Amino acid sequence: MLPAQEAEQIILDLLLPLSIPKDTEIINLQSARGRILAKSISSKLDFPYWDNSAMDGYAVRYEDVQQASKETPVTLEIIEEIPAGLVPQKAISPKQTARIFTGAMLPEGADTIVIQENTQRNDNLVTIFSSPQPQQFVRHRGSFYRAGEPMLESGIALDAPDIAVLATAQCNELTVYRRPKIAILSTGDELVTPDTPLKPGQIVDSNQYALGSFVSGNGAKPIFLGIIPDQPAKLKAAIKQAIAEADIVLSTGGVSVGDYDYVDRILEELGGQIHIRSVAVKPGKPLTVASFENSGLYFGIPGNPVSALVSCWRFVQPAIKKLSGLKNNWQPTFIKAITKQELRSAGKRETYVWGKLNIVEGIPEFSLAGGSHSSGNLINLSQTNALAVIPIGQTSVAAGESIKVMLTKQLSN
Ligand code: AMP
Numbered sequence: 282m283l284p285a286q287e288a289e290q291i292i293l294d295l296l297l298p299l300s301i302p303k304d305t306e307i308i309n310l311q312s313a314r315g316r317i318l319a320k321s322i323s324s325k326l327d328f329p330y331w332d333n334s335a336m337d338g339y340a341v342r343y344e345d346v347q348q349a350s351k352e353t354p355v356t357l358e359i360i361e362e363i364p365a366g367l368v369p370q371k372a373i374s375p376k377q378t379a380r381i382f383t384g385a386m387l388p389e390g391a392d393t394i395v396i397q398e399n400t401q402r403n404d405n406l407v408t409i410f411s412s413p414q415p416q417q418f419v420r421h422r423g424s425f426y427r428a429g430e431p432m433l434e435s436g437i438a439l440d441a442p443d444i445a446v447l448a449t450a451q452c453n454e455l456t457v458y459r460r461p462k463i464a465i466l467s468t469g470d471e472l473v474t475p476d477t478p479l480k481p482g483q484i485v486d487s488n489q490y491a492l493g494s495f496v497s498g499n500g501a502k503p504i505f506l507g508i509i510p511d512q513p514a515k516l517k518a519a520i521k522q523a524i525a526e527a528d529i530v531l532s533t534g535g536v537s538v539g540d541y542d543y544v545d546r547i548l549e550e551l552g553g554q555i556h557i558r559s560v561a562v563k564p565g566k567p568l569t570v571a572s573f574e575n576s577g578l579y580f581g582i583p584g585n586p587v588s589a590l591v592s593c594w595r596f597v598q599p600a601i602k603k604l605s606g607l608k609n610n611w612q613p614t615f616i617k618a619i620t621k622q623e624l625r626s627a628g629k630r631e632t633y634v635w636g637k638l639n640i641v642e643g644i645p646e647f648s649l650a651g652g653s654h655s656s657g658n659l660i661n662l663s664q665t666n667a668l669a670v671i672p673i674g675q676t677s678v679a680a681g682e683s684i685k686v687m688l689t690k691q692l693s694n
């Protein structure tokens with residue numbers, strides 16, 4: 282049995298990211314959120330585009346107001362009013378000023394802004410009662426970004442601030458990696474779809490839905506191949522189709538040592554090379570990882586609903602991230618937290634127990650989900666956001682102690 286970190290490394294080493302330009306597409310800025318930039322961006326424009334005012338006030342020549350104070354105020358003639366969006370028509374000569382508003386272009390001759398709070402206006406005259414710093418409240422052209430410099434690197438996931446930057450650079454269309462295609466199939470004679478009335482012995486194929494949602498949540502495109510019965514011929518045909526269609530295949534069930542567990546054998550028959558058969562984790566010990574020439578990776582995931590999701594979070598997520606073109610941050614996020622309850626493990630495998638991570642006055646706290654921690658109990662997995670990790674060799678962690686926690690969701694608080 283392979284330790285989790287070694288398994289993760291094997292998986293990452295087996296995968297190549299999507300390639301450029303074959304696996305890219307051009308999209309509109311409006312649909313860019315979460316997409317991975319495939320081409321670095323630089324802009325032809327400086328930012329700010331031109332010298333402009335950071336405040337509402339008066340555009341002045343510093344030397345005119347250098348000596349201004351309550352005792353020796355300076356009065357200037359207002360020659361123009363410049364709201365944001367208009368081009369100044371006049372240059373500022375000695376003893377002159379222009380009324381100016383936030384974001385408006387600085388007029389020629391002016392080099393400093395006096396904020397309106399330090400002034401008193403009387404018709405076309407304004408009196409200034411304190412001396413500003415030279416160049417105060419002027420945002421200089423190109424001071425945030427110079428045209429031609431690198432702006433956004435390829436391999437980053439785009440979020441609101443990046444999209445704002447792209448908009449500013451007038452980059453309406455951009456080249457991103459296509460979404461990875463992930464085929465999902467559920468194996469098992471006992472499985473039925475959620476809209477089928479249950480007969481005795483049957484169970485609903487929840488994995489198809491859980492994995493579909495996991496895949497979409499990671500920016501990839503699920504291909505739903507449905508339920509495949511435990512019949513070698515049918516399973517083989519489905520797996521063959523899945524490998525041909527997808528970048529990654531996820532099948533659940535059929536990877537244990539039971540009489541109906543055919544997946545590994547079929548993968549070998551199809552020419553797959555099996556790199557991992559089990560990992561030293563609980564839940565999720567049976568995990569088959571196979572590669573095929575000129576195609577992506579195959580993950581044979583255990584059927585138990587909790588094991589299936591834990592395997593996805595721990596091992597499939599890094600694979601999807603690397604495949605998708607992301608430059609880094611493929612690994613799951615682990616943080617330190619204080620456990621509120623005692624946590625137990627048999628000690629033989631790295632053990633994951635599910636629960637909720639809350640940040641309480643800045644301190645991460647882990648609360649174990651109530652109810653059974655059986656790998657078949659998906660009920661109390663709902664509304665959790667983290668797995669506490671009990672290392673191999675450790676059988677308990679006392680309440681109040683510090684533990685490593687793997688996030689399964691973004692924290693919302
Ligand atoms: P297996 O790995 O095929 O031996 O399945 C282990 C357990 O998980 C069995 O109790 C199955 O009924 C259950 N199971 C397998 N596949 C699914 C699925 N797609 N959805 C929900 N439970 C499943």
Ligand code: MG
Nearest residue numbers: 468469534535
């Ligand atoms: Mg089965």
